[in-house]
């Protein structure tokens with residue numbers, strides 16, 4: 001059987017950085033995110049008895065590292081199916097992969113949902129989230145709709161993401177400012193392993209439970225300015241950990257700082273706008289729907305910006321009838 005799924009990438013407001021267990025991808029701490037309407041991956045999977053290995057094409061390319069990570073994930077589905085059968089996989093991103101726009105989140109969420117359906121298996125949303133997590137941690141947050149919390153858990157069964165609020169709950173916007181489309185030189189998975197070498201890592205963990213609680217409460221009460229302040233400080237904390245890990249990780253580019261400063265300038269002018277950043281140079285600008293035009297215009301006037309992509313909160317992962325092959 002053939003199945004196709006569409007998954008949206010997500011932006012973390014509280015970040016996943018560091019793991020307490022490598023093989024199962026159990027994170028050191030819980031995290032909170034929002035799915036993004038215009039950053040997505042569509043994937044078609046078909047298990048076929050005429051194949052003697054997985055046949056995988058991502059964005060029209062065969063890449064050994066990516067393909068072997070995908071085959072490893074297909075192995076998890078084959079284990080559930082209890083059958084050794086290879087798959088043809090075609091996957092297409094709406095955006096440049098590996099530039100810190102969370103291609104692995106939407107990629108592994110789409111692969112999980114399409115793969116499970118193509119295998120004829122029926123899993124609950126929680127089970128799909130647990131499975132997606134093992135492919136890429138942040139992918140588990142792209143399974144449920146809208147605003148999501150990922151529970152860190154102590155076992156595989158209790159480390160999964162669930163919906164906090166539907167996508168229509170709060171009309172937040174994420175204007176993704178694309179500064180570079182280059183592949184990053186240090187993959188996120190490597191950075192996840194060195195996070196604990198930062199002197200600040202334990203301090204972060206000591207405070208994270210309270211921060212998650214506050215963040216959820218600020219979303220619930222739609223307190224935009226307090227929420228914005230919290231997520232901006234969280235992003236700066238993440239990059240402080242990255243700077244002070246060994247080997248140190250410097251994902252920001254000079255233009256990233258230009259955009260960060262422009263956001264602060266807009267704030268000084270009375271516009272409620274904040275930024276967050278993942279493992280890459282691109283800046284996610286978070287504002288309310290009413291301020292999109294003014295914010296986007298200002299950011300687009302920075303000459304070094306390649307493009308801006310406006311996102312609304314989105315659904316999670318779902319099956320489509322239209323297949324890619």
Ligand code: DP6
Pocket residue numbers: 011012014015016017025031102104105135136137138139188189190192277278279
């Ligand atoms: C900085 O989910 O890409 O974007 O589990 O190794 O695939 P792996 O890591 P990944 O890490 C995302 C890191 C982050 C923060 C976040 O999305 O929470």
